[in-house]
Amino acid sequence: MxxxxxxxxxxxxxxxxxxxxxxYIPRYRLPAKEVARIWKGGAAGTPIDEKxxxxxxxxxxxxxxxxxxxxxxxxxxxxxxxxxxxxxSESHPYSVKPTSTVVAEAIGxxxxxxxxxxxxxxxxxxxxxxxxIGFTGSGMAKYALAxxxxxAQGRPGDPLEYTAGAGGAAYILGPADESLAAVxxxxxxxxxxxxxxxxxxxxxxxxxxxxxxxxxxxxxITSSAQELMDALGAKPADYRFVVFHQPNTKFPQxxxxxLGFTPEQLEVGLLVPRIGNVYAGSALVGLTAVLDIAEPxxxxxxxxxxxxxxxxxxxxxxxxxxxxxxxxxxxxxxYINRRTEIDYATYSRFRGKLSK
Amino acid sequence: xxxKNNNKSMDxxxxxxxxxxxxxxxxxxxxxxxxxxxxTAARDETGAMRPExxxxxxxxxxxxxxxxxxxxxxxxxSGMRGIExxxxxxxxxxxxxxxxxxxxxxxxxxxxxxxVVGVEKTTERVTAEVEAALITSSDADYESIHGVTQTAxxxxxxxxxxxxxxxxxxxxxxxxxxxxxxxxKNSNAMFRRPIKLDTYTRAAMVxxxxxxxxxxxxxxxxxxxxxxxxxxxxxxxxxPPVRIEASAAAISAVAVHDRPNPISFSSAEIxxxxxxxxxxxxxxxxxxxxxxxxxxxxxxxALEAAGFAAPGEGWKLxxxxxIALDGQIPICTFGGSKAxxxxxxxTGVYQAVEAALQLQGRAxxxxxxxxxLGLIQSLGGTGATAATHIFSAVETL
Numbered sequence: 119m120x121x122x123x124x125x126x127x128x129x130x131x132x133x134x135x136x137x138x139x140x141x142y143i144p145r146y147r148l149p150a151k152e153v154a155r156i157w158k159g160g161a162a163g164t165p166i167d168e169k170x171x172x173x174x175x176x177x178x179x180x181x182x183x184x185x186x187x188x189x190x191x192x193x194x195x196x197x198x199x200x201x202x203x204x205x206x207s208e209s210h211p212y213s214v215k216p217t218s219t220v221v222a223e224a225i226g227x228x229x230x231x232x233x234x235x236x237x238x239x240x241x242x243x244x245x246x247x248x249x250x251i252g253f254t255g256s257g258m259a260k261y262a263l264a265x266x267x268x269x270a271q272g273r274p275g276d277p278l279e280y281t282a283g284a285g286g287a288a289y290i291l292g293p294a295d296e297s298l299a300a301v302x303x304x305x306x307x308x309x310x311x312x313x314x315x316x317x318x319x320x321x322x323x324x325x326x327x328x329x330x331x332x333x334x335x336x337x338x339i340t341s342s343a344q345e346l347m348d349a350l351g352a353k354p355a356d357y358r359f360v361v362f363h364q365p366n367t368k369f370p371q372x373x374x375x376x377l378g379f380t381p382e383q384l385e386v387g388l389l390v391p392r393i394g395n396v397y398a399g400s401a402l403v404g405l406t407a408v409l410d411i412a413e414p415x416x417x418x419x420x421x422x423x424x425x426x427x428x429x430x431x432x433x434x435x436x437x438x439x440x441x442x443x444x445x446x447x448x449x450x451x452x453y454i455n456r457r458t459e460i461d462y463a464t465y466s467r468f469r470g471k472l473s474k
Numbered sequence: 475x476x477x478k479n480n481n482k483s484m485d486x487x488x489x490x491x492x493x494x495x496x497x498x499x500x501x502x503x504x505x506x507x508x509x510x511x512x513x514t515a516a517r518d519e520t521g522a523m524r525p526e527x528x529x530x531x532x533x534x535x536x537x538x539x540x541x542x543x544x545x546x547x548x549x550x551x552s553g554m555r556g557i558e559x560x561x562x563x564x565x566x567x568x569x570x571x572x573x574x575x576x577x578x579x580x581x582x583x584x585x586x587x588x589x590v591v592g593v594e595k596t597t598e599r600v601t602a603e604v605e606a607a608l609i610t611s612s613d614a615d616y617e618s619i620h621g622v623t624q625t626a627x628x629x630x631x632x633x634x635x636x637x638x639x640x641x642x643x644x645x646x647x648x649x650x651x652x653x654x655x656x657x658x659k660n661s662n663a664m665f666r667r668p669i670k671l672d673t674y675t676r677a678a679m680v681x682x683x684x685x686x687x688x689x690x691x692x693x694x695x696x697x698x699x700x701x702x703x704x705x706x707x708x709x710x711x712x713x714p715p716v717r718i719e720a721s722a723a724a725i726s727a728v729a730v731h732d733r734p735n736p737i738s739f740s741s742a743e744i745x746x747x748x749x750x751x752x753x754x755x756x757x758x759x760x761x762x763x764x765x766x767x768x769x770x771x772x773x774x775x776a777l778e779a780a781g782f783a784a785p786g787e788g789w790k791l792x793x794x795x796x797i798a799l800d801g802q803i804p805i806c807t808f809g810g811s812k813a814x815x816x817x818x819x820x821t822g823v824y825q826a827v828e829a830a831l832q833l834q835g836r837a838x839x840x841x842x843x844x845x846x847l848g849l850i851q852s853l854g855g856t857g858a859t860a861a862t863h864i865f866s867a868v869e870t871l
Contacts, residue, residue, distance in 0.1 A: 161678075327600050333501045 124349035128248070128304045130255020135297025135434065136289050137195065137261065138443070140188020141406035142181045143285035143393055143453035146171040148465045150280045156462045157275040165366035169283035169394025171460065172269040174468055176284070178207045179217050182267045183224045185288035188447035189263065190225060192298070193290045197226035200290070201259030203233045204249060206242025206398045207286075208316070208323075209269040210235050227263065239314060240363055241424025242266060242398040243286065248430055250291040251301055261292045268397035273322035274471055281366055281390070285453075286399020287406045298440040299409060299418065302433040303350050307342035314425035325425075331369070334427050339363065339373050342429035343421045350433055354378040357433075358416040361387035361404035363423035365395045386411060392454055398424075407450040412436045487580045488707060488715035489865070491519035491700030492827040496662045497815035499597050500694040505539050506551045509593040512696035513552050516589065519712060520700050527585045528559035531572035531592035533819035533854075537607035538598045548591060565611030566768060568592065569697075569822020570723070570852025570861025576701050577721045577863075586706050592820030593696040604692060608818075611855045613729040625689055625769070627730055627856045629681035632771040635737045636683060639786030646770035647674040648792025650687040653767060653806045656799065657813025659839040664693050664815030688770040690811035697823040699830065716830045719755075719847070719864040722748035728858045739772075742779035742851060745862035749849070753864045757781045760864075761845045762804040762832060764825040766853040767811045773797075776851055777805070779860075804842050807832060822852030822861060833867040 148171050150164035172181065182205050190197055203222035210217045218233035236242040236249075243266015250262035267286030272279035294300040313334035316323035326334075339362060347353060354360070360383045362370040367390055374384045387404035396403055401422040408418055416436040423429045466472055493515025495508050509530075517523060530544040541547065545559035564571040569592040579585040596604050609618045612627060635641065650669065657663035669687065677686040702708075707715060722745040727733045733740070750757060757780060767773040774788030782803050783791055796802040808814050808828040811821060829848040831837045837845075845867065852861045 163678075328499060329501055329597070332499075 126305065127346065127349040128251070130251055132255050132257055133294035133300060134251055134255045134291055135294040135300035135437070137292035137296045137298065138189040138193025138290035139406050139409055140185045140192060140288045140447055141403050141450040141453055142185035142188070142267070142287070143170050143403065143450070144172045144176055144181065145456045145458050146173055146460050146468065147457050148460055148462070152462045153280045165280050165368070166391045166394055168392065169281060170285050170396065171465055171468055172284040176269070177211045178205070178209050178267045178269055179211055179220045181284070181286060182217060182221045182265045182288065185265060185267065185286060186221055186225050186263060189288040189290050191447040192443040193292070194443070195261060195290070198230070200227040200261045200263050201231055202250060202253055202262035203227050203231055204236055204246035204263065205265045205267060206236035206238065206246040207266070207268050208237060208239055208242065208397055209271065221265070238428060239425035240397045240400055241422040241428055241430055243402045244420070244422035244430040244432070245424070247289055247291065247432070248304055248306060251304060254291045261290055264289050264291060266398040266402040268399050270395060270397040271316070271322050276322070278323070278325065281395040283394025283396045285393055285396040285403050287402040289402070296439070297437055298443050299434040299436045302435055303346060304430065304432040305342055305346040305349065306428060306430050307338055307345065308428035309338070311427035313427055330425070334425065335365065335369055335423050336373055336376065338427050338429040339421050339423050340376055342431040343377050343419065346431040346433060352433060354383070356417055357383060357419045359386055359408045359412065360384055360419045360421070361401055361408055362421050363401045364388060364390035364404060365400070367391050389450070389454065403450060409440065410444055410449045410451065412440060414438045414440060485581060485583070486704040487577050487718045488702055488704060489699050489718065489826070489830045490702050490707065490711055490715045491516040492698070492830050493519070494662055494697035494824060494827050495695050497664045497693050497695035497817055500595070501597055505535055505541060505593055505595040506548060508595060508694060508696040509548045509591050510552050512593070512698040513548070513589060513591050516698035516700045521708060521710070523587060523700065523708070524554060524557070525587045525589040525700060526557055527576070527579055527588040528554065528557060529572040529576045529588060529590045530559065530561040531568035531590065531819045531823055532561055532594060533563055533565050533568050533611065534594055534596060534607050537610065538604065539595055563819065564859045564861070565854035566766065566818060566821060567852045567854030567859040567861050568819030569825065570850070570863065571859065573699070573822060573826055573863060574721050574723050574861050577718055580701055580703050587700070587702045589698060589700050590823055591696060591698040592817065592823030594818040594820045595694050596692050596818065597694055608692065616729050623681070624856070625681045625684055628769040628771060629684045631730065631737060631856065632683050632688070632769065635771055635774070638737060641789060644671070644675055645789040645793065646688055646774065647671055648789070648797070649767060649770040649773045650674055650812055652792060652797050653810040653812035656807055656840050657809025660808040660814060663809040663813050664691060665809070665813045684769060690768050690816040693815040693817060695815065695817040695820055695824065697820055697827045699823060699826050713834050713836065714868050716833045717866045717868055719866045720749040720752035721863050722752065723859070723861045725859050726857065728855060730856050737775065738785060739775045739779045739853070739857035739860065741857060741860035742776050742853065742862070745860045746780035746849070746851065749862045749864045755847065760803065760847050760849045762807055762842045762848050764807065764829050764848065764850040765805045765810065766821060766825070766851055767806055768816055768853065772853060772857065773805060775857065776853070780849065799840060799842055807837065807840050807842055825850045825852060826863070829865050833865055
């Protein structure tokens, strides 16, 4: 950490960290070539191999509960000590009625808790983490639960349908000395950039095609990652792992190269080829895959991206506690390997593609 | 009439300043900002002269930017209130037609100085909306009503061409390869990588038989030229002026199916021949030809229309290398629409700027050796409008 405090960088009064983490990825997989088969006569190139699809009885609430239970198991704390349950998603089952109250009730965090749903496209989850860092770092709460989870929407035949997947992760923020990864500092970069949106009552999102690249994803991620590293006096080689928001396979690979990271630093957290873009859960579930194998002393950089647009960057240092905690709940890889392939017709039924 | 002694005459029309922006996706720049950059660059080469008239070439602003009345808008925005200004629309030939309007005004003696600016801003909208705007240049009642796009119309032309002339597979590859080879050396080009034959042969199909490398990208950009009559040329110009030797324009049937022979661009033929006649030269004296290669088959048809190849043999000039910078008839010397990028109604002005740079010896790595006479052709729709000009280098003043 730098001695001289950079006003733009966020570092809480009390050191905090991740005291528990948990992934959840539904079991169904739709191969991208299935989408190409239906919509492009099989002739289209595919941005990923396959995406995870939520089952008929799953939604952001049930999936958040699964991930939260895994995070609780690793944190080994009493759920009643959690003072905030925040769920970031663009697939909240209700427009009005919180996802987070149901999650809080299900895990036993009620009634002495804040609960709210967050929305910032694909960075709603890391936004909730930023808030949880502040809430716990200020001393107002000992523990806060932040979740990024999605069952993402893609209009049938749209390029997004290849990648719009389901999954996410939950994190419990708390005192750094209890953490399995201590937060070194974080930063958020935000502008009014309308690259992707879904208006109220619309079933599927719209996007600005290539506008989603340079002025949106790449500009925001490079800006936030560079700003944070500069303020911390860190460089890419200081990190063993880096995780970016991953809407497809190419974007994170390219942004990593632009910033000076190697493919090896990205590899572990790059899940998009196998589970798709899980939107608000995308970067966060990449981080659970990293924590599953990280060693004490490893530094990890997490950089999300949310359309509209913004990017959260977080730098963390893995502690000794990682070794004891990670075995007590399913690993990310366990969920990825729990795989049932479905065809486009089954996918259409599961995702309500034929209903209005 | 070509001036045999290469000296200026009072009634001749000269290009004395040129400017252009890079072609590409200018997400963060507006229509007027792009135009201003090109206009300012062109004026700077004249010592910041103020033109008496401004001719704006554009085809998509009303549909994509909800902005018409570009003559007044751009004259105002560039600080030239009081001059006369008008926008010219002839679809993809707007640039060539705007240049022709300026030429007519100057040659008539009614106007002494004029500026032509071509500008297009396509990234205001997503592709489907741009496609819908582009097809308005075809016959709405009889062509676009069927849902056809510009690419689909060109694909039908190309298919017919291949059928009629029994053209071998990948015959058009040379147009794309040459364009990219030249575009790679043009710092204002959208695509700056040379391609190989297998890049072309492996390219995805857009509208069979037109693949990704047969079709030019539609992009943002602005180009401007400053013109003046011979009798008021400033004496201290930093670059030699370029003379406009001839100007010709013609139309053919808008709908492709209304043409007696769809695989011949009669408008291109009439204007190429007309321009050569007016300049009193023959085609073999032309040192380079800026064709409007919106699609590779258009380049073949333009070469045939101007007499550089017999009907059905335009593609052979691409295959043999005759269209390369050191070939018999170099085309698309700055990359053409394929590699520089097609800026809709502004394309004809880019072509004029590029031709002027060639004739002034300012083309750098893509300089055509000893370029004295250049042919420039701007096409609108599926070749319905053609505007063709001949520029010449001026030895001494």
